[in-house]
Amino acid sequence: MAIVRDLSLMCGRIITKNSCLDSKNRVFGASLFGGGSRCDEGKFKGKFGFGVRAAVQVGVEGSKGLRELKSLNGVLEVDVVSEGDLREKGFLGMRKTKLVCTIGPACCSLEELEKLALGGMNVARLNMCHNTREWHRDVIRKIKRLNEAKGFCVSVMIDTEGTQVHVVDHGAPSSVKAEDGSIWLFTAQKFDGSRPFTVRANYEGFSEGIEVGDELVIDGGMAGFEVIEKIGSDLRCKCTDPGLFLPRAKLSFWRDGKLVGRNYGLPTLSTKDWADIEFGVSEGVDFIAMSFVNDSDPVRHLKNYLSTKSSKSTRVLAKIESLESLQKLEEIIEASDGIMVARGDLGVEIPLEQIPTVQEEIINVCRKLNKPVIVASQLLESMVEYPIPTRAEVADVSEAVRQYADALMLSGESAIGLYGQKALSVLRMSSSRMETRGREDNQQSLVHSYQLGASLPDRIAEQICNCAAEMANKLGVDAIFVYTKHGHMASLLSRNRPNPPIIAFTTEDSTRMALNLQWGVIPLLLDLSDDMEANISKSIDLIKLRGMFREGDAVLVVSDVTSTHATPMAFQSIQVKTIA
Ligand SMILES: Nc1ncnc2c1ncn2[C@@H]1O[C@H](COP(=O)(O)OP(=O)(O)O)[C@@H](O)[C@H]1O
Ligand SMILES: C=C(OP(=O)(O)O)C(=O)O
Ligand SMILES: [K+]
Numbered sequence: 001m002a003i004v005r006d007l008s009l010m011c012g013r014i015i016t017k018n019s020c021l022d023s024k025n026r027v028f029g030a031s032l033f034g035g036g037s038r039c040d041e042g043k044f045k046g047k048f049g050f051g052v053r054a055a056v057q058v059g060v061e062g063s064k065g066l067r068e069l070k071s072l073n074g075v076l077e078v079d080v081v082s083e084g085d086l087r088e089k090g091f092l093g094m095r096k097t098k099l100v101c102t103i104g105p106a107c108c109s110l111e112e113l114e115k116l117a118l119g120g121m122n123v124a125r126l127n128m129c130h131n132t133r134e135w136h137r138d139v140i141r142k143i144k145r146l147n148e149a150k151g152f153c154v155s156v157m158i159d160t161e162g163t164q165v166h167v168v169d170h171g172a173p174s175s176v177k178a179e180d181g182s183i184w185l186f187t188a189q190k191f192d193g194s195r196p197f198t199v200r201a202n203y204e205g206f207s208e209g210i211e212v213g214d215e216l217v218i219d220g221g222m223a224g225f226e227v228i229e230k231i232g233s234d235l236r237c238k239c240t241d242p243g244l245f246l247p248r249a250k251l252s253f254w255r256d257g258k259l260v261g262r263n264y265g266l267p268t269l270s271t272k273d274w275a276d277i278e279f280g281v282s283e284g285v286d287f288i289a290m291s292f293v294n295d296s297d298p299v300r301h302l303k304n305y306l307s308t309k310s311s312k313s314t315r316v317l318a319k320i321e322s323l324e325s326l327q328k329l330e331e332i333i334e335a336s337d338g339i340m341v342a343r344g345d346l347g348v349e350i351p352l353e354q355i356p357t358v359q360e361e362i363i364n365v366c367r368k369l370n371k372p373v374i375v376a377s378q379l380l381e382s383m384v385e386y387p388i389p390t391r392a393e394v395a396d397v398s399e400a401v402r403q404y405a406d407a408l409m410l411s412g413e414s415a416i417g418l419y420g421q422k423a424l425s426v427l428r429m430s431s432s433r434m435e436t437r438g439r440e441d442n443q444q445s446l447v448h449s450y451q452l453g454a455s456l457p458d459r460i461a462e463q464i465c466n467c468a469a470e471m472a473n474k475l476g477v478d479a480i481f482v483y484t485k486h487g488h489m490a491s492l493l494s495r496n497r498p499n500p501p502i503i504a505f506t507t508e509d510s511t512r513m514a515l516n517l518q519w520g521v522i523p524l525l526l527d528l529s530d531d532m533e534a535n536i537s538k539s540i541d542l543i544k545l546r547g548m549f550r551e552g553d554a555v556l557v558v559s560d561v562t563s564t565h566a567t568p569m570a571f572q573s574i575q576v577k578t579i580a
């Protein structure tokens, strides 16, 4: 046993009282807290209306009488999957990496959706490129019904179609082959029936700025053509790289080894996208993922629009899938509520060998700027057809987890694949394995040197979370509890990727649904009051009442809540509670 002395927190004065560490370096009876409207430290007195006081107090949580617990006027909403996970594996065994599934014809029945929810789907993604709004509405309502009736907590994301130049008709229902040397006409004109060797593009300006001699690449390399003649806006092309046209194949043009004719001046959000967004808002979706974002303007525009539109805060995710978006990465990430590394289209725009490093770079910037990031597309592509993944696919999944992505996404594997649930379980198992390895190696870089917050309260919150994450790892606590209104404190903790799970208590349903995407955060709904100490004991008592603690569990409790009293007060604390 070792005596803990001189713990220090921010600008607080520490009072140490006989706190002990056991042989596993877990604290018994130590509590570090601060806060209140009073300010003990002169520096912050008056000026900011709040201060930080810190002390260590003895606090072993004894058991409370049942009557007392029943009188707690709080209902705790825990989703069935997290609760099951916790009971089976304990706090430390809970999965940290979040899972997103694209919903398509293969998994849109209530039964299939329930199986995905049970299998750990945190977010259901609806790609508005496909199917009708009625179909999407039906899926959204089924998910909400499952959440209500069966106690799941699955968030809903819509993904816009975006403006992108692609094939609408290539003369065949599925794929069509382009043979070496064959001559094809690319046009935006509508035509009746099917015309051999004629491909219709979805946008009439698709050939603007394109010259004879340019290279036309299908889906980033599925087939290649040389432009041999320009007839009005139509292009006559010769196949130089034989291959396949898939439905909706993407067109890109290259000159001297560089991409040309980018963007076409098309808006990121088309009229159809706005109608889809309107639809999503009216159905109460949690996330809108914007396709083909090239700079931060459309993100800000959509966020402004949403803020005037509904009180419920729908989060806006920007998809990084163009060359331009890579050039404006930081400003896009800064403006968004989260990012998707959309490797499908990104792989059309940059050489494939650059994808792994670009992915890592995007994840790192997202962590630096504290925004959740999803790694998407082709993670387990072969599982669209086969029941087991390739070894390379498992390695790719593990690498995304090692890079500390917040979430992994299935596309065709769940939407149209034969083995959606199996694919989900591969993601679950592979990520758990890599997370355990990460904990064992203690690879986590603890506190970020990059400082986010500008105002003093923001910087304090950030430092509290950095310190709390470091403490949680060093003390070997089982869980971190945090009380959060908008999810900011929970995300600041998550940013540090601490060893124990972050149990985030919030009163806001929209915050709970948004936190579903964040690494290591288990969001729970609970009535919270202005009395922080009461909130802490209520949450601990309710978790205990549910039988979710094991004896001797140690919890690091973090709070930073501003009260709604006439005089604003901030209560900031880090406490360690051991469950008796
Ligand atoms: N709502 C849907 N209805 C029909 N098919 C869908 C739907 N969503 C996805 N799909 C199918 O799943 C495949 C993979 O999904 P996704 O990656 O989202 O789309 P895409 O391939 O168009 O980028 C799509 O090509 C499409 O065939
Ligand atoms: C996720 C992606 O976008 P979508 O499936 O909408 O093309 C992608 O391109 O990887
Ligand atoms: K899309």
Ligand SMILES: [Mg+2]
Pocket (backbone or CB within 6 Å): 291, 321, 342, 344, 345
């Ligand atoms: Mg895409």
